[in-house]
Each structure stands twice: as C-alpha cells, then as structure tokens.
Amino acid sequence: MIKALRYFIEIIRGSFITGRHFASNFFFRCLKVLGIKTKRKGAETIQYPEQRKEIASRHRSLHRLMTRPDGKPRCVACMLCVTVCPSECIYVEAAEDPDPEIQKYPAKFIIDLSRCCFCGFCVEACPEDAIRMDTGNVELAEYSQDDMIYDLDKLIR
Amino acid sequence: MQEKANEMIKIFIDKEPVEAEQGTTVLKAAERAGIHIPHLCYHPAFPPEGSCRMCLVEIEGFPKLELACSTVVKDEMKISAKSERVVKARKAVLEFLLAEHPLDCPICDKAGDCKLQDYYDEYGLFESQFKEAKEKREKKLKIGKSLILDQERCVLCTRCVRFLKEVTTTQDLGVFHRGVHSSVNIYEGAAVENNYSGNLAEICPVGAITDEDFRFKTRSWFLKEGESICPLCSRGCNILIEYHPGFPRFEVPKRVYRIKARENPEVNDFWVCDRGRYGYSYLDEHRADKIIMNKIEGENVLTWENISEYLGEKIKRLSSAKKTSGIALILHTWLSNEELFLLHKIFKDDLKVEKIFFADLPQGEADGYLLTSETSPNRRGAQEIGFDIKPVDLDALASGTDFLLAFGPFLSGLFSPKDLKAALNTVKRKVLFSSYTHELNSLFDIVLPVALIAEKEGSLTNVEGKVQGFQPALEPPGESLPEWKVLSDLGKELGIDSKFYSELPSPEAILIEMGKKIPFFKKKND
Numbered sequence: 001m002i003k004a005l006r007y008f009i010e011i012i013r014g015s016f017i018t019g020r021h022f023a024s025n026f027f028f029r030c031l032k033v034l035g036i037k038t039k040r041k042g043a044e045t046i047q048y049p050e051q052r053k054e055i056a057s058r059h060r061s062l063h064r065l066m067t068r069p070d071g072k073p074r075c076v077a078c079m080l081c082v083t084v085c086p087s088e089c090i091y092v093e094a095a096e097d098p099d100p101e102i103q104k105y106p107a108k109f110i111i112d113l114s115r116c117c118f119c120g121f122c123v124e125a126c127p128e129d130a131i132r133m134d135t136g137n138v139e140l141a142e143y144s145q146d147d148m149i150y151d152l153d154k155l156i157r
Numbered sequence: 158m159q160e161k162a163n164e165m166i167k168i169f170i171d172k173e174p175v176e177a178e179q180g181t182t183v184l185k186a187a188e189r190a191g192i193h194i195p196h197l198c199y200h201p202a203f204p205p206e207g208s209c210r211m212c213l214v215e216i217e218g219f220p221k222l223e224l225a226c227s228t229v230v231k232d233e234m235k236i237s238a239k240s241e242r243v244v245k246a247r248k249a250v251l252e253f254l255l256a257e258h259p260l261d262c263p264i265c266d267k268a269g270d271c272k273l274q275d276y277y278d279e280y281g282l283f284e285s286q287f288k289e290a291k292e293k294r295e296k297k298l299k300i301g302k303s304l305i306l307d308q309e310r311c312v313l314c315t316r317c318v319r320f321l322k323e324v325t326t327t328q329d330l331g332v333f334h335r336g337v338h339s340s341v342n343i344y345e346g347a348a349v350e351n352n353y354s355g356n357l358a359e360i361c362p363v364g365a366i367t368d369e370d371f372r373f374k375t376r377s378w379f380l381k382e383g384e385s386i387c388p389l390c391s392r393g394c395n396i397l398i399e400y401h402p403g404f405p406r407f408e409v410p411k412r413v414y415r416i417k418a419r420e421n422p423e424v425n426d427f428w429v430c431d432r433g434r435y436g437y438s439y440l441d442e443h444r445a446d447k448i449i450m451n452k453i454e455g456e457n458v459l460t461w462e463n464i465s466e467y468l469g470e471k472i473k474r475l476s477s478a479k480k481t482s483g484i485a486l487i488l489h490t491w492l493s494n495e496e497l498f499l500l501h502k503i504f505k506d507d508l509k510v511e512k513i514f515f516a517d518l519p520q521g522e523a524d525g526y527l528l529t530s531e532t533s534p535n536r537r538g539a540q541e542i543g544f545d546i547k548p549v550d551l552d553a554l555a556s557g558t559d560f561l562l563a564f565g566p567f568l569s570g571l572f573s574p575k576d577l578k579a580a581l582n583t584v585k586r587k588v589l590f591s592s593y594t595h596e597l598n599s600l601f602d603i604v605l606p607v608a609l610i611a612e613k614e615g616s617l618t619n620v621e622g623k624v625q626g627f628q629p630a631l632e633p634p635g636e637s638l639p640e641w642k643v644l645s646d647l648g649k650e651l652g653i654d655s656k657f658y659s660e661l662p663s664p665e666a667i668l669i670e671m672g673k674k675i676p677f678f679k680k681k682n683d
Contacts, residue, residue, distance in 0.1 A: 078376070079376045
C-alpha cells in the first residue's frame with residue numbers, strides 16, 4: 001500500500017520537473033525571439049527531417065575519397081588507414097599504375113560502415129589527403145548489412 | 158690475423174666496458190655487445206665500404222669522427238656512439254642523404270623495413286633546409302627478371318654492386334656518372350639475370366631495388382615471419398617465411414607473401430637463390446584441408462582419431478596372415494628425418510616390407526653455388542637412415558599388392574595417368590598422404606591431408622650431411638596434420654614394439670632415439 005503511494009508521489013514529482021523545464025525553456029526562448037540576450041538560451045525543437053540543423057565544419061560524417069584533377073583517385077594505397085583503423089573496417093588492395101609518377105593506385109578500397117566508429121583516424125593518417133569525412137551525410141541506415149559496405153564507386157563522388 | 162682472432166681485448170663503448178675480438182671493427186664489436194650503430198652501406202657479408210657515413214663514432218684520441226665500420230679496435234679504445242657530436246654528425250649525414258630522396262614512402266614497398274626511415278625517425282625529424290628542387294631520375298627501371306630500380310630512392314651505398322661483384326661475380330650493376338648525377342644502373346640494357354638476383358631487393362637498405370613479385374602486394378608491417386628451411390633443393394637454406402595473419406573482417410588474397418634469407422654461415426650465409434625465394438606458391442596453392450574418403454567399406458567415418466586404428470587393423474590382418482609382402486610403400490624425400498626413421502622402423506625393421514619405393518621430382522640443374530641438382534630436401538637423410546632409394550616400379554607395385562601407403566603428390570609427374578591408374582587399380586587398398594588437392598587423389602581410397610615442412614617440426618639432412626632442425630612457421634591448413642604424429646600412433650597401434658613408440662611424443666624425442674640407433678645422427682645431436 002505504502003509502496004504504491006510512493007509510486008504516485010514520484011509521478012507527480014516527475015511532472016513538476018517536466019513542467020519546470022517547459023516553463024523555463026518557454027521563458028528564455030521567448031526572450032531570445034524578442035531579441036533580449038540572456039546567458040541561457042532555452043532548448044529549441046527542430047522539425048527533423050523537414051528541418052535540419054547545420055553540421056559543424058569539423059563534424060565527421062560519411063567518408064569520401066578525393067580525386068586528382070583527371071578523376072583518378074588521389075589515394076596511393078599506402079594502407080596507413082588500414083593500419084590505423086581501430087575497428088579494422090577498411091580494406092585496400094593496390095595495383096600498378098602505368099604512370100611512373102603515380103605508380104600505385106587502389107584497385108579495391110572498401111569501408112565496412114557497419115563496423116566504422118567514425119573516429120576519423122583514417123583521415124588523420126592519410127599522407128595524401130585522399131580520404132575526408134566531410135560529406136555531411138549522417139543518415140547511413142540501410143536495410144541490409146551488405147549495403148553498408150562501401151567500395152570505390154560509392155566513396156568517390 | 159687468424160691466430161689473433163680469438164684474443165679478446167677490452168674496449169669502452171659509451172663508457173661501458175665491452176669485450177671485443179682482436180682485429181675486429183668497432184661496428185662489429187658494438188653489434189656483438191648489443192649496441193646498434195646505424196649504417197647503410199655496411200653489410201656483414203662484404204668488406205667495409207664507408208660510403209654512407211652513417212656509422213660515424215667519436216673515438217678518444219682521434220681528432221675527427223671515425224667510421225665504425227672500418228676502424229679496427231685497439232685495446233682500451235674509448236668510443237662514444239651517442240655523444241652530442243656524433244648525433245649532430247649523423248643528422249647532417251641524414252640531411253644530405255634525404256636531400257635527393259623522394260620521400261615517397263607511401264608507395265615504397267620498403268617502407269617499414271627501410272633503414273633510412275628508421276634512422277630519420279631516430280636522429281632526424283628535421284625540416285629540410287634545401288630550397289632546390291630534387292633531381293628527376295628514372296623511377297621505374299626494370300633491371301632484372303623480378304627487380305625494379307628506382308634511382309631517386311637510391312642512397313648509393315653500392316651494396317647491390319658489391320653483391321654482384323663478390324657473391325655472384327657477374328658484375329651486372331655499376332655506378333654511373335659523377336657527383337649529384339651518380340646513379341646505379343645496368344650496363345647497356347644487360348639485365349641482372351642470375352639465380353641470386355632476388356637478394357638485391359633484400360640487401361638494399363632503402364627502396365631503390367624492389368621486388369616485382371612483392372610489388373604493391375601488401376605492406377611489410379602487416380606481415381609476420383616464421384623461421385623455416387627451404388625444401389626446394391637439398392642445400393637446406395635457412396629462410397624466413399613472411400606471411401599475412403589476415404584481417405578479421407576481410408579475406409586476404411594470399412597467405413605467404415615472400416621468402417627472405419635467414420643468416421647461417423654454415424649453409425647459406427645471408428643468401429637464398431631465386432628458386433627458393435620465388436617458389437613459395439607450393440605453400441598455398443591447391444592445398445588439401447580435409448580427409449577425403451573415396452572408397453570405404455561400412456559406415457566407418459574416418460577422422461584423425463581413428464585413422465591409425467584403421468590403418469593398424471589392415472596392416473595387422475596382413476602381417477598375422479604372413480602376407481607382409483602384400484604391403485607396398487611409396488615415399489618421397491620431403492619427409493623429415495624423424496618421419497623417414499619411423500617409416501623405416503615400422504615397415505622395414507618391424508614388418509619386413511620389401512616393396513619400398515621413392516617417388517620424387519626429377520633432378521634439376523645445379524647452379525654451382527647454393528642450388529643443388531637434387532630437388533628434394535632430404536635425400537641424404539633417407540640414405541643415412543638406411544633406405545635403398547629405388548624409383549617406383551609400377552609392375553612390381555601391381556603384382557600382388559594388397560595394401561599401399563603412398564606419400565606425396567609427386568607420383569603423378571613420373572607416369573602417365575593411364576599407366577598409373579592401371580597399376581593402382583590392381584591394388585586392393587590404397588591410402589595417400591598428400592598436402593595437395595590433385596587428380597591423383599581420386600585414384601586412392603583415402604587421402605589424408607598432411608602438413609608441409611614449413612608447418613611442422615622436425616629435421617632435415619642437407620646434401621653436406623648437416624642435420625638442421627626446424628619448427629613450424631605456419632599453421633597447417635584445415636585438418637592437416639604432420640605425418641610423424643600418424644606414424645608414431647600407427648607404430649603404437651601395431652603392437653610389435655609398442656613400448657618404443659609410446660616414448661616418442663615429439664620429433665625431438667624421435668631424433669634422440671635416432672641418435673641411439675644410427676651413429677650418423679648421434680654426432681649431430683650433441
């Protein structure tokens with residue numbers, strides 16, 4: 001009996017907390033709309049997916065492979081990203097380029113996004129600035145795990 | 158000189174007292190004491206060259222820095238290998254070496270094993286002071302069947318030139334032009350075409366000479382190495398097998414990526430021939446990994462646990478009916494000393510089997526240095542154990558053989574498939590121990606996958622009679638097991654001298670037993 005009473009007390013307490021947050025957010029948000037600067041801003045609801053928040057410039061999103069001016073991948077298949085990747089989700093196979101100035105290019109470049117932890121180490125390790133995580137694409141859900149495996153065609157754009 | 162060689166003197170390296178042989182160089186003495194003095198051009202196989210200037214050390218009483226690779230030690234010599242002056246000098250040397258170096262480590266196959274890279278990491282880490290553009294040179298010059306020369310990366314240590322002068326004496330490479338234009342090249346398009354060319358890529362301290370066989374296949378830091386003995390001829394060269402342990406999420410195309418020489422002054426020095434270096438595909442291609450049962454009576458499913466029971470029962474039935482003449486054996490000399498000894502003991506001593514043949518690859522051509530004409534590693538061992546090495550006689554095999562134990566895939570190369578099939582069809586029961594999936598397998602009732610020399614423990618006797626032990630460098634694929642395990646179980650199962658076999662848990666124990674029975678193997682044991 002007493003246990004059940006405590007349960008109701010907690011529910012009432014919880015609704016007071018929600019109410020307090022609503023009131024303070026409403027108040028500070030109104031001040032902001034009216035142009036009055038305060039220390040607190042008050043949380044705002046964004047109508048995702050119709051409305052989207054701007055992504056910070058250093059945000060790490062889906063990878064992309066950079067290309068040379070002629071469209072060839074900038075990657076030289078040095079495999080430093082493969083080495084540094086903590087979730088071991090990158091696989092590169094090198095091939096011989098006829099141009100002696102390039103010599104080495106990736107015949108296969110696979111990122112298994114279902115395993116990637118978006119740490120960005122591959123971007124930092126890359127000596128050629130060939131991989132970046134600045135596409136802004138964060139909606140990477142797929143219906144099957146196989147679709148999460150990105151190869152050269154999907155990574156170069 | 159030779160008399161004095163063993164006399165020890167005392168020198169000081171970085172104030173540490175170090176024992177050194179009279180007449181040796183500072184670099185060798187330091188190396189012996191476990192102190193690494195950086196060097197690029199010095200290689201223990203050749204006399205010191207002194208062209209890279211990386212091994213500079215400070216010696217008390219000498220006004221200038223001296224070369225560790227060519228300065229002979231004297232009693233009470235005080236050497237500092239890491240003083241401020243030395244480090245400064247090494248930095249300066251490195252800066253000059255790197256002034257013309259392209260720094261294309263991302264595409265260089267040597268990255269990871271490169272000495273220049275290591276020393277820059279240790280002493281350098283400076284910004285280049287050179288404003289001038291680097292000299293353009295040939296970046297992809299094919300100089301041999303499997304060698305690619307990148308002149309930009311070369312630091313002109315001349316190890317390659319000296320190797321071709323002193324070891325192969327073919328002198329295919331030389332240093333052309335002068336000053337900043339000096340470069341290593343071949344003479345008039347005459348490529349390096351000897352059986353030891355692969356060593357050039359190995360001794361090159363930078364990525365100037367790289368191996369086409371290994372080119373862009375993987376990066377060296379992914380590879381692990383295992384020590385083994387090359388089985389491709391009877392020299393028994395000591396090798397390192399570099400293999401990829403694999404990635405957890407992706408399949409790698411190969412297991413073994415390259416073979417390197419392992420130093421052994423008594424057999425192969427620092428070298429291995431191209432046949433041994435590039436002929437490693439036998440380790441990975443067409444490997445058998447499952448027990449194959451083509452024909453078997455009853456519901457019997459054979460596993461490694463009951464295989465010796467099965468074989469033992471068949472042999473016991475023949476031997477109790479005094480029909481051991483119906484047993485035939487086809488061996489090969491890729492088997493280790495221990496395995497051949499067990500086979501000799503079981504079949505020749507215990508069962509008195511007469512029909513023992515050897516099926517090996519045909520002889521090849523020797524090259525006068527390391528490569529021998531014998532194409533299998535342990536013929537000498539088989540002879541010392543007491544086998545009479547007879548080639549396979551199909552008529553003898555076909556007449557009255559009830560049970561055949563064959564080893565190795567080499568049988569198919571010796572006879573036409575038709576003859577082989579006709580002969581084998583007359584044999585009632587036949588079991589093959591083979592490491593490969595081969596059409597030969599279909600002719601046998603049971604095929605047992607076995608480990609190769611790189612995957613098992615044992616010893617081999619080389620052509621000079623040197624017994625060399627080896628440990629597994631790789632994991633045997635799938636269900637494969639080494640032959641000696643099956644054979645020692647079989648020995649126990651037959652029950653003729655079962656006490657003897659029950660005390661043989663490892664090849665090491667077998668070798669000790671061999672030493673007791675065969676004096677040839679005794680002296681090698683001590």
